[in-house]
Each structure stands twice: as C-alpha cells, then as structure tokens.
Amino acid sequence: MEKFILWAQALDNSSPDHFDVRGKMLSADDSVRRQEAVSSVSSVIKNGTRVYDVSGVLLTADDRHFVLEIPSAQRDLSGRTAPIVCYGEYDVVESDALGASVAVALDVFAKRIGRTLQPEHFKLMRISFETLKKKSSMTKLVRTVGIGALALAFLAIVYWLAQRGW
C-alpha cells in the first residue's frame, strides 16, 4: 500500500473521489494532495504508452511509472462500471513482486471502499505486468545495444583519426 496511489470515483457521483496515497486515505478537504495524486496519474497517461488493454484492465507506463485501471463489480448511480486506478513506480527486475504487491494493495483498498474485484481481473492484471516486464526489457536491450554501437563507432573514429596523426 505504501508504494502506491489508489483512486476510485464515488458510486453516487457526487461524493468526493476515494484516494489512498502511499497508505493514507485522503480526507475530502485535502485538495492539494488530491490534485497532486491526479497530476501524477495524468502525467503517465499523457507521456506514457498503453501496454495492455484487455477486458477493462488497462496498463499504461512511462519510463518509471505505471497506471493500472481495473474494473470493480459495482456500478455507479448512472449504471456505469466503476474502475479503480493504481499508480506506482516499477522496476523491471522486481516486476513479478510488483504484480503481487499491487494485487494486495488493490484488494485492501477495494474492501475499504466497499468494492469487489473479480479473480479474472486479478489474473489479467498479473499478465499486464508480465507484458510490461517483457516490453521494458526489450526497450532496455535496444537502448543498451544502441548506446554500445554508438560508443564503438565513436571509438573507431577516434582510432582512425589517431592513425592519421590528428
């Protein structure tokens, strides 16, 4: 819980949204920290890419942060599905553990605000983090190979110039 921001809209569409920021539920009048939480989530959506989108489970990530959206079983007063959003940092090496800790955090938050999450969505959530791990590993590999190739090319040019007595 202490690593994440969890966010859900109220089912009556008029009460303030529910926010848990790094283990603490925000009060309705804590507008500064509520806006900070929303800005953190927005930043990932605006600057990141959609990694996974299956049956309402959405995972978006930038270089360091992720935003996961997962449907809950409940519907709001207008009959709309009511998802829960989880924001946090990720590390490719620890992404297996991350999936498990996000699942725990979501479960605790959902129970606290009276929501139910379906087992099939938890399963999709774990798959989404596996997808993120694969994509991030590939991106890192491409980046490392690219930097390595550039460094080699630079060394070759320096060597060539040195041979010509520059």
Place this chain on the structure above:
Amino acid sequence: MPIPIIIAAISVLISVAATIATAAWDDIVIALKGKRLAVLGARGVGKTHLVKFLTTGSIPAEYKQTVAPEKASARRFYLKDLDLKLKETLDVSGDKAAYAEWKELHDEADVVFYLLRADRLIAGDCDVESRVRNDLRHISGWLEARSSRPRFFIIGTHCDLDAEFLSTSSDKIGDYVDKFRRLPIVSELVARAGGAQQTKVILGSMKTVQDTEALVYQVFTQVVS
C-alpha cells in the same frame, strides 16, 4: 506474369498509396487548421460520450466512470455540410481534484465546452447548482487569464429527461432554450463566463447517435461561424 495480374497489382499499389496520401494529408490539415477541444464538466454529464463521438463517430457501447484520463486521438470528419478537423485531446475526470488537469486542457484549447446536466438545473437541484457555480468560478478565472480567449460554450445535456423538452415541438425549441437561459443560475454562469456575447448556451440530448449528431451539429455550426 499475365497482364491482368500486373494491372491488378498496380491498382492495389495505387489505392494503397492514395489511402496513405489521404491519411497523411488529413494529418497535415488537422495540424494546420485543426481545433483543440477541451471538454469539461462534473461527473456523469456526458464528457466521455461527447469525446468518444467526436473522435470515433460512435457512442460507447458500455459506459464506465472516467477515473484516470484517456487520450482521444485527432480526427477529420464530415457532419452534414461541416468539415470538422479536431486535434488530439484528453478525456478527463469530472472530480474537483482534476481542476489542475481541466486548466491545462483549457489553456491549450481553441474551443472549450462546459457540459452540465440541464435537466437537474431545470429541476432546481441545489447540489448541481453549487457544483456548476464552483466550476465556473474556476473557468472564468482561466478564461480571463488567457491572452487569446478560446470560444466558450455551455452545453446542457440530458434534456431528454425533462418532460417539457420532450413535449416541445422543433419550432418551439428556441423558446425552451430562452427559458433555460433565463434561469437565475444559468444567467449567473453566462455572466461569469463573460456575458452572452462571449458564451453560447446550447441544449440537447445525447441519448442516441442521432440525438448526439444533432447536438454536435448545433454546436459546431456556431464553432465555425
């Protein structure tokens, strides 16, 4: 290779090239002449419905609350005689905690739509009045702060839930809209947003694709005028 196959292959290549060129041309036209929209409003007023319709041409099959924002892609499309070119935008949450995101969207927009539940204001819902008053207090400040003011529209939705709207014939709809504008809360909102010259009030329903099309046509006829 037989000649018909060569001709067929050339035709396919030409049509693919034409499709790519058209798509690229539309991207260029949108980049140069497109308008960036900001669709703002409290929860459940129809922001996602309108953004989806504008960016995909259809209305959502399944509705969900917009908690995290969603990117909405650029699009060029025709609606009756209107050629609409819309830049990429964002579908944002209606919670007050998203005011900073609303401001950012507003500050980058050429046209700002503020959606509200017309049926609830007509019914005298005090909570809705209080919320829209608070929203407009923020938006009017942002409008004043901009050096080039965006076009601003107040769009009243869910009119299909008002019995009077349903029983009003199309030739009397102007009277219905005038009556709505005369509501004290609506007059106050319009005044806050810079007066009737600067703020257009449009009413309608988005219950069906046809209703949504009619509302969007009504709005964009004024955007391009």
